[in-house]
Amino acid sequence: MRAVIAEDLTLLREGLARILKAHDIEVAAAVGDPVALAKALEEEHPDIAIVDVRMPPTFTNEGLAAAISERARRPGMPILVLSQYVEPLYARELMLSDAAGVGYLLKDRVADVGAFIDAVRRVAGGGTVLDPDVVTSMLSHRDRNHAMARLTAREREVLAYMAEGRSNTAIAGKLVVTPKAVDKHINSIFMKLDLPLDADDNRRVLAVLRYLQAD
């Protein structure tokens, strides 16, 4: 697997590269600004781009803007956005058009190296990974949304784990229930959120999207 890193702080760029290399992920390019990122994506065709939210020239959220515009240019290009703080609004903007192959994590999560590498692979494989902090903050607003209000507490919990990109087995492990029970919850969530049966592959992503768009 090949990755491109865009992070303006050298310290963190090197730390990230070191961790990826230690897990047999080739770092095709490590750059420090959105322009260099666009060039690297053009030339390297990586399997994933790992992008910092705050980059030059304005040091606000050009990483996010770059991620959104790169995905518009290359639909399906997996991008994992990292930040020193997470903002549900940004998560929603990032996943508004298509949540497949998108991740949004606090940089703190990189410290749990195993889980981080797992997240990188899941996003590269077209999965969706959302930071637990974003999920928690969105859950606290769930009552404003009618569809969300129809879910039981357990179902919301399952949905939150889905938003973090967990598999059924992993969710079962977290909740200490059987995978079959998780299956039942997920089907019930799909029903309550009126997600069509035929879009089976995408339903998890759609559920997460519905969840993100709830307000």
Place this chain on the structure above:
Amino acid sequence: MDVTDPGRGARWDATWRMILRQEANVSAALSLLMLVIWVLSGGSFWPRWVWFALAVPLALQVGVRRGLGAPRGQRLLAVHSAVTVVLALMMLAIWVLAGARGFFWPAWPALGLGTALAVHGWIRHGFATDRERALIDRVEVLTRTRSGALDVQAAELRRIERDLHDGAQARMVSVAMNLGLAEELLDKDPQSLAELLAESRSSMLTALDELRTVMRGIQPPVLADRGLEGAVRALALHLAVPVTVASEVPGQAPPPVESAVYFAVSECLANVVKHSGARSAGVELGYRDGVLSVVVSDDGDGGASVTAGTGLRGVARRLEVFDGTIELTSPAGGPTVVRMEVPCELSSPRT
């Protein structure tokens, strides 16, 4: 311009400029056309009257627009002045275009217009009593210094956030990354593990250092502990240039004043170290007739100016909030003396 919505003002400005440009283009084209017709048909040089007719509305528009750009409260007078000037010029132009012969009749209407303008100006400014004028001046000063203070504060907050984000916070993230990787190397590669741990420790210490720097920039702990004099003495000890500190302040200035003066001295001394080439410097703190005075001097090369950098201007804006002043004398060749004064009450001395 609308103060509450600068965006709308700017948009309207752009639209207006575009309209004016179009008008100027059309007028120029028409003028040219008339010139061509005259060349072809001959006769007396009549196109000058067409030019005149085209120029008057353009001049009026520009004048009125300029007048409207004046600060609120002076707009009416400004528009009046602009219209008066345009009308006077118009009459002068008519006289000149008619051949500049005979009796200079524009003098009379110009006198009338001028009198009207003078009366308007007198009503606007002359009617205010001394007290009103003083209040108007005070409000202007307060408005300016308040927005200056808010700018300074906002810039400070941005700087602090930036420093934390790129400094201590980034270092801690990197330490966490290293430790995560170190965990995995525990059995596999003890040598790399040791290196990662050493790197993490030094990164952590740097992060602590950066946190202290940020905190000193927010509120130096020694200022709270020892007051202005102590904090300035502590500051002097940190510097590469020897600084003598003398203080005769029989009490304690209010904390916001102390803080502003401390940062002002800090900025001045930083300039001394960075730019002056001085061998020694001095800080004198004094208090007389309800005014706290601070003099920072050095024996360096001089040639400093308030407008050169943002530093001293920032100091001036900080002091203005307290009606403080800053005065800089820095002839080429030195010495440089910065004198700052802030009116304030002192409370009883620290025990």
